[in-house]
Every structure is written in C-alpha cells, then in structure tokens.
Amino acid sequence: MTLYTYFRSSAAYRVRIVLALKGLAWQPSVVHMLRDGGEQHRPEYRAVNPLGLVPTLVDGxxxxxxxxxxxxxxxxxxPEPPLLPRDSVxxxxxxxxMATIACEIHPLDNLRVLHYVTKTLGHDEDEKLAWYRHWVAVGFAGLEALMTKAGRTGRYVHGDTPTLADAFLVPQVFNARRFQCPLDAFPTIVRVADTAAAHPAIASARPDAQVDAA
Amino acid sequence: MTLYTYFRSSAAYRVRIVLALKGLAWQPSVVHMLRDGGEQHRPEYRAVNPLGLVPTLVDGxxxxxxxxxxxxxxxxxxPEPPLLPRDSVxxxxxxxxMATIACEIHPLDNLRVLHYVTKTLGHDEDEKLAWYRHWVAVGFAGLEALMTKAGRTGRYVHGDTPTLADAFLVPQVFNARRFQCPLDAFPTIVRVADTAAAHPAIASARPDAQVDAA
Structure with missing residues (x-):
C-alpha cells in the first residue's frame, strides 16, 4: 500500500496509527503541505485525490x-486486531x-481555515491562536463529558485495547499541545491519549518519526 | 425510538432521512436551537447529550x-434496506x-461557528455570508470532482438506490440553496441531490415537514 502523507497532517497521522496497529506495511509518498503553496493542490496530486487533501491510501x-x-x-x-468493539452501541x-474530533474540532483548525482567518478576514497571529484554542476547548469539553458519561474508558478510549477512536484522539491531543492549548480541564482525554501514545505501534506513527519530518 | 431534533438542523435531517429510509418509527423531542440562546445548551439536554449538539437518538x-x-x-x-454497498471499496x-460533507463543509457553516465569526471576530452579515459560501464552494468543488472521478453515481450518489451518502448530501444542498450559494459548477451534486430529495421517504424528512417547522 502507498500512503500519501505529510508528517504533520493530523488526518494522515490517524491513518498511520491504524496501519501500524494492523501491522500493515506501506510506502510513503510525501505531500509537502507547506511547500510551493501546498503540494496537495498540484494537478498531479488532484488526479489522485480530487479533494486536494491529505491523506490518500492506494491499495492495489x-x-x-x-x-x-x-x-x-x-x-x-x-479485521485483526479489531479496532471497533463488537457491540453496536x-x-x-x-x-x-471519532466524529467529535473529525467534525467538531479538526475542521476548524486545519491549515486552510487558519489561512482564511488570517489572510481573508485579516486577523493577526494572536486572534488566530485564540480561534484555534477556542475550538479545541469547546470540542474537548464536550468530548471529556461524553467519555465520562459513557463510562466506557479503560486504559484507552474504549476498554483496555486501542480502537479507531484512539487513532483520532492521539493526533488531536498532539496538535493541542503543539498550539499550547490548556488541557487541565480534560483529565480523561489526557490520560487516555498519553497511554495510547505510548503504545509502540501508535508511537511509530508520530510526526517526528516520519521520513519527511524536519 | 426518540429523536432529539430541530427542523433546521442539518445533522438531525440526515438521521431523519435514514430513519425514514429504514421505515423506522420515532417520536420527536424538539430542541429549539435558537430559543433562549439555544436549548441544546440547557443542563437538562446536556444530561442526555454531553456535547450539547443535535441530534441525539434514544433507542431503548x-x-x-x-x-x-x-x-x-x-x-x-x-440492515434492511441496506444503505451501504457490500463491497469495501x-x-x-x-x-x-459523507466525510467530505460532515468534516469539510458543515463544521465550518454551523451556528456556533457563524456566531464566532460575527460576535467574536466582529464581521458583518456580508462577510458571514461570504464565509458560508466559500466553504460550500470549496467543499462542493472537491466533492463534484470526487464523484465524477469515482464514476459510481447512478440516480443516487452510489448507483440507483439511496445510501447514507444521499442522507448527508440532501441536507447540505438544501442548506446551500437556503444561503443562495451558486451551484452551477456542481451538476452531478445537484442532479443526484434533487433525485434523492424527491424520494418519498427522504422527502418526509424535510425541515418544512417537521412538527417544529415555523
């Protein structure tokens, strides 16, 4: 399999975690999202992924x-090891x-949105950071409450083995720390994400462990 | 089943479509998202849905x-009728x-984000509308290209029967029209969404057909 990836892409990081947890071999094809205005916008890449977004996985x-x-x-x-529980609930x-991270937090804090906030709406670096941290704070507050109420966490988001939810949570917490978002109010999120990040397969997917890391 | 719903909530609209396509009976519990600063923020509702978002489905x-x-x-x-194809690809x-709509378009144009753009960042109605239309235009451009390249559309997003993707596309096109977003550049999206919207079950989920419609 070939993964079109960028070391700092949170969405690519999720897929790298799942590939590692499944023990699947893959080749990186690096899409440098900051070079030349973003290689993800190039016609050659859009011929592969018409959305112009990273990642893309090619499997045969x-x-x-x-x-x-x-x-x-x-x-x-x-299907092995399973990364979703058996029970439908x-x-x-x-x-x-997964959706709380992928639909409520990350879309507001990705590169193209931050560009619009600064370049089109004319806000400065402080206002951009406030925007970033605001959506992490709102999203994590809901997520912390959701995880606490569900009562399904063990060492991981669900029980004592990793699921797809950990593959989404670890990159989001990584990014939140990178942008110095306060995390004291989210002890369950931090506990679970730190446990998951230490899992050897999950650790292998870290941005700084990638071939294209600076 | 009880669905906590609001007639104009795009996410609730998706679930109403799926319930209708599956032929499942449900009772509405209306969460008025504009009254009193938004009933979704009330402690009574957060006790049900800690995210403070609509919808919530209660099934037993x-x-x-x-x-x-x-x-x-x-x-x-x-599982009947199936709303996902059998083949994994x-x-x-x-x-x-589904994800292009739920992660790239809708999160940027929902109520709380539009509030932040106007109230916190201080932009006017024209700038808010420009923001709204920008993310529909960017998202639909990618989606139109994705659907065209995949070559899997028939009368619906996938083939000639509705899938979960139609349940996501119909509300997004409905909203785009409500905010007068130009759609001429997206003929595949419009064709498929209009076909799907005319399906009797999908039509029954329309905002103006709900008990809480103004």
Whole structure:
C-alpha cells in the first residue's frame, strides 16, 4: 500500500496509527503541505485525490480518500486486531468520539481555515491562536463529558485495547499541545491519549518519526 | 425510538432521512436551537447529550450522539434496506462522500461557528455570508470532482438506490440553496441531490415537514 502523507497532517497521522496497529506495511509518498503553496493542490496530486487533501491510501487498484473512510476500510479489509468493539452501541460510542474530533474540532483548525482567518478576514497571529484554542476547548469539553458519561474508558478510549477512536484522539491531543492549548480541564482525554501514545505501534506513527519530518 | 431534533438542523435531517429510509418509527423531542440562546445548551439536554449538539437518538437504553455514528448504528442494527454497498471499496467511497460533507463543509457553516465569526471576530452579515459560501464552494468543488472521478453515481450518489451518502448530501444542498450559494459548477451534486430529495421517504424528512417547522 502507498500512503500519501505529510508528517504533520493530523488526518494522515490517524491513518498511520491504524496501519501500524494492523501491522500493515506501506510506502510513503510525501505531500509537502507547506511547500510551493501546498503540494496537495498540484494537478498531479488532484488526479489522485480530487479533494486536494491529505491523506490518500492506494491499495492495489483502490484509491481511498478521507481518513474516516480509510480507517473503516482498513477495519473491514483487515479485521485483526479489531479496532471497533463488537457491540453496536459500543461501536457507536467509538464512532461518536471519532466524529467529535473529525467534525467538531479538526475542521476548524486545519491549515486552510487558519489561512482564511488570517489572510481573508485579516486577523493577526494572536486572534488566530485564540480561534484555534477556542475550538479545541469547546470540542474537548464536550468530548471529556461524553467519555465520562459513557463510562466506557479503560486504559484507552474504549476498554483496555486501542480502537479507531484512539487513532483520532492521539493526533488531536498532539496538535493541542503543539498550539499550547490548556488541557487541565480534560483529565480523561489526557490520560487516555498519553497511554495510547505510548503504545509502540501508535508511537511509530508520530510526526517526528516520519521520513519527511524536519 | 426518540429523536432529539430541530427542523433546521442539518445533522438531525440526515438521521431523519435514514430513519425514514429504514421505515423506522420515532417520536420527536424538539430542541429549539435558537430559543433562549439555544436549548441544546440547557443542563437538562446536556444530561442526555454531553456535547450539547443535535441530534441525539434514544433507542431503548442506548443514547446515541453524532449523526455519523447514529447512521452507522442504524445500518448495523436495521440492515434492511441496506444503505451501504457490500463491497469495501464502494463503502469507502460512500463514506468519503459523507466525510467530505460532515468534516469539510458543515463544521465550518454551523451556528456556533457563524456566531464566532460575527460576535467574536466582529464581521458583518456580508462577510458571514461570504464565509458560508466559500466553504460550500470549496467543499462542493472537491466533492463534484470526487464523484465524477469515482464514476459510481447512478440516480443516487452510489448507483440507483439511496445510501447514507444521499442522507448527508440532501441536507447540505438544501442548506446551500437556503444561503443562495451558486451551484452551477456542481451538476452531478445537484442532479443526484434533487433525485434523492424527491424520494418519498427522504422527502418526509424535510425541515418544512417537521412538527417544529415555523
């Protein structure tokens, strides 16, 4: 398999974690998201991924886009070890954690949105950082409450083994720390994300462990 | 089943479509998202859905949040009629369409983000509308290209029967029209969404057909 990846892409990081947890071999094809205005916008890359977003996973003839769809695909095509629980209600909890990160936090803090806030709306670096931290704070407050109420966490988001939700949570916490977001109010999130980040397969997916890391 | 819903909530609209396509009976519990600063923020509602977001589906003892997770849950627990294809690559395509809407477009144009743009960042109505339309234009451009390249559309997003992707596309196109976003550049999206919107079950989920419609 070939993964079009960028070391700092949070969505690529999720897929790298799932590939590592499944023990699947892959080749990186690096898409430098900051060089020349972003290599993800190049016609050559858009011919692969029409969304112009990272990551893309190529598995034989199949070209897969959107990290959520890619992770579900890997779970279906490589069911061992399972990264979703068996029970449908528990699966819905794991997917709700994934969606809270993928639909409520990350979309507001990705590169193109931060560009619009500064370049088009004319805000400065402090206002950009306040925007970034605001959506992490709002999203994590909901997520902390969701995880606490569900009562399904063990060492990981669900029980004592990693699921797809950990693959989404670890990159989001990594990014939150990179932008110095206060995390004291989210002890469950931090506890689980730190446990998961220390898992050898998950650790291998870290940005600084990638070939394209600075 | 009880669905905590608001007629104009795009995420609730998705779930209403899936419930209708599955032929499942449900009771509405209306959460008025504009009254009193938003009933979704009330402690009584947060006790049900700690994210403070609409919708929530209550199915017996199970309390389900996040529309993507709810739709996957309904597909697993009520497999007929199937709303995902059988083949994993085709399922990944359907989920990629869902994620493009749920992760790239809708999160940027929902109520709380528009509030931040106007109230916190101090932009006027024209700048708010420009923001709204920008993210629809960017998202739909990618989606149109994705659907065209995949070559999997028939009358619907995938083939000639509705899938979960149609349940996500119809509300997004409905909202785009409500905010007068130009759609001429997206003929595949418009064709498919209009076909899907005319499906009797999907039509029954329309905002103006709900008990809480103004």
């Amino acid at each position: 003839d199949a070209v897969l886009v959107q990290s959520t769809a890619i992770c579900e695909y890997l779970e279906e095509t490589h 528990a699966r819905a909890y794991v997917r709700a954690v | 003892d199970a309390v389900l949040v996040q529309s993507t997770a709810i739709c996957e849950y309904l597909e697993e627990t009520h 085709a399922r990944a395509y359907v989920r990629a369409v």
